[in-house]
Amino acid sequence: MSRVGKKPVSVPSGVTATVNGQTVKMKGSKGELQFVVPSLVNVALDNGAITVEPKNQSKEARSLWGTSRAQVANLVEGVAKGFEKRLEITGVGYRAAMAGKALKLSLGYSHDIEYEIPAGITITTPKPTEIVIAGIDRQRVGQVAAEIRDYRGPEPYKGKGVKYAGEFIFRKEGKKK
Structure with a gap:
């Protein structure tokens, strides 16, 4: 189980997040970024937080789980603070x-x-x-x-x-x- 992947990524005020299929887009005061999540990982936007979960329990899906969550968190921090x-x-x-x-x-x-x-x-x-x-x-x-x-x-x-x-x-x- 990924300890990093379990935590939802909260979207602060001033940052707008959209999830369209496997694409996550962030827009904030510093600019706009997007990231395409690998197909082995599900991503969803719920109540101002983005959750990332593996589609199955294969080794590859579990290894991409935490990485994808960290990439999404970097998008949020990048458009908010840089x-x-x-x-x-x-x-x-x-x-x-x-x-x-x-x-x-x-x-x-x-x-x-x-x-x-x-x-x-x-x-x-x-x-x-x-x-x-x-x-x-x-x-x-x-x-x-x-x-x-x-x-x-x-x-x-x-x-x-x-x-x-x-x-x-x-x-x-x-x-x-």
Whole structure:
């Protein structure tokens, strides 16, 4: 039994939810999102709450049960509040700045990296060593953060590179003579 799947997703005021077959649509102050629930899972809207249940007790249906419920909950939170990821840049000369509609990263390479910002995502740089990625779709915000982090991930010896805010980097000791 899925502990996550059992809980109904409550729809807060200011958010309108519609369930049409297997499609769940959410509309809120931040925007509009939709999710198509897999065919092995039933979804229903009752008294301002969305319930998700498996159609049968197969392993695949039970595994999609909690996932589908979490996806619907992310839709509700996204259109109501939005999502945000913070990245920190560590290293001498490493910095980020906005250049029009692109993010310009100086990460110790012979050239600067220009990252084109996808639609639906906003990126700000409050400090040259901090990047804030915001949007209503949790998956896209996380994907953009992962792509930026991938340009120069944190290395274990000095901790230089791009890391998530609050991420712990396991440090290694250098060579010994």
